[in-house]
Amino acid sequence: MISENVVGFKCIKCEKEWLLKQVKYQCPDCGGNVEVVYDYKKVARYRDEIKKAPLKDIYKYIRLLPLPDITCACHTLPVGGTPLLKSDTLSDRYGIELYFKDDTKNPSASFKDRAGAIALSVAVQFGAEVVSCASTGNAGSSLACLCANSGVKSVIFVPEKAPQAKIAQLLLFGSTVIAVKGTYDDAFDLCTQISEELDFFNRSTGLNPWTREGKKTVSFEIADQMQWDVPDFVFVPVGDGNIISGVWKGFKELFYSGLIERIPRIVAVQSTKSDAVFRTVKKYEGKDVTPSQIQVEKVHATTIADSIQVDEPRDGLAAVLSVRESDGFAVSVSDDEILNAIKEISSITGIFPEPAGATAYAGLKKALDERKIPSHSTVVCLVTGSGLKDIQSALKVSGSPITVEKNKAEVLKILKDLKIVR
Ligand SMILES: Cc1ncc(COP(=O)(O)O)c(C=O)c1O
Numbered sequence: 001m002i003s004e005n006v007v008g009f010k011c012i013k014c015e016k017e018w019l020l021k022q023v024k025y026q027c028p029d030c031g032g033n034v035e036v037v038y039d040y041k042k043v044a045r046y047r048d049e050i051k052k053a054p055l056k057d058i059y060k061y062i063r064l065l066p067l068p069d070i071t072c073a074c075h076t077l078p079v080g081g082t083p084l085l086k087s088d089t090l091s092d093r094y095g096i097e098l099y100f101k102d103d104t105k106n107p108s109a110s111f112k113d114r115a116g117a118i119a120l121s122v123a124v125q126f127g128a129e130v131v132s133c134a135s136t137g138n139a140g141s142s143l144a145c146l147c148a149n150s151g152v153k154s155v156i157f158v159p160e161k162a163p164q165a166k167i168a169q170l171l172l173f174g175s176t177v178i179a180v181k182g183t184y185d186d187a188f189d190l191c192t193q194i195s196e197e198l199d200f201f202n203r204s205t206g207l208n209p210w211t212r213e214g215k216k217t218v219s220f221e222i223a224d225q226m227q228w229d230v231p232d233f234v235f236v237p238v239g240d241g242n243i244i245s246g247v248w249k250g251f252k253e254l255f256y257s258g259l260i261e262r263i264p265r266i267v268a269v270q271s272t273k274s275d276a277v278f279r280t281v282k283k284y285e286g287k288d289v290t291p292s293q294i295q296v297e298k299v300h301a302t303t304i305a306d307s308i309q310v311d312e313p314r315d316g317l318a319a320v321l322s323v324r325e326s327d328g329f330a331v332s333v334s335d336d337e338i339l340n341a342i343k344e345i346s347s348i349t350g351i352f353p354e355p356a357g358a359t360a361y362a363g364l365k366k367a368l369d370e371r372k373i374p375s376h377s378t379v380v381c382l383v384t385g386s387g388l389k390d391i392q393s394a395l396k397v398s399g400s401p402i403t404v405e406k407n408k409a410e411v412l413k414i415l416k417d418l419k420i421v422r
């Protein structure tokens, strides 16, 4: 059963509306991705209830989730309710109010737990026995984590070269892990074929409309944590484009439900080595086109930020529309800028991001250089995954420890030379 607040689906590409029972994953007419539509007037009746409840996890926003009630949620693991951390140092440096939304604090240490929690709860509602997913690593390890806790079987397809920590998570959480000798895009296609043939509930990003329902909760939390105001800009790392489309949907839904009075501008950040969405945004900049006229670019992606290394963004159109409709923009940053952002975020805020998790901040720095952010703006950068998931990348910028003999005098001299002590 799905919440009675849900009225159906709308195709993001051809904009046709559908009843729930008419759609399995994508638009039956054009094959575009669909999004879940709610009765926002009905939701608005719960405005005060939503505002007053304490923020513990994503289920605070049950009225804007597809689940009929809280008992249907896989909520023994605390998904969401992550810190919104202001950096005074960086705010002063840039003359803005800068916040980091620290989603490394989710159960499997990435933002993807938001999506997995809702998709898995829906799968359980639909009576699914096996859930599947193609993943660059995090979506899979998140689903595996949640499945371990819920007793549902999972089959996860990852590129063979996914970072080892993510593979270790998948295996230890008890998934059947299929490591595909190929790219994420190859894993995606294989997962789709197998899931269709064996009738698995396929949570793969972009294809499955329920993941966006989890991802949008980050916007609910940001507004909530800002006392139901919103920032001027939200910077989002983009691979398939599902997180950014969730961020945009979340703010729109709060606006439709009367919970906020304005909507932020959304900024898509990609690596120059995986920049399909960036290129598409640029291509259509200033052009008056309908969603179905937009052709999302394809690239040969090679970035070090494995989580956003995507040739063909599976929710690319929704990502491009998020930027266009919110009057935002897209930025691309080099892999070196991403690695430096890991170092800066870690050393200044105490949050330890993986490369994709540092990408939004790298994008903010680029946008500041390009004078796209007026002074005093309020900015939120999403930090979407933990650095512990990809130590190899972190070590590229961490520097080395100081190795010494067991000798006190030597250590004292080093500390003096470094001016740690006088
Ligand atoms: C840490 C991290 N950041 C960003 C992204 C990008 O999300 P999306 O593919 O929805 O654009 C991912 C996706 O795997 C991720 O794991």
Ligand SMILES: [Zn+2]
Pocket: 011, 012, 013, 014, 015, 016, 027, 028, 029, 030, 031, 032
């Ligand atoms: Zn359609």
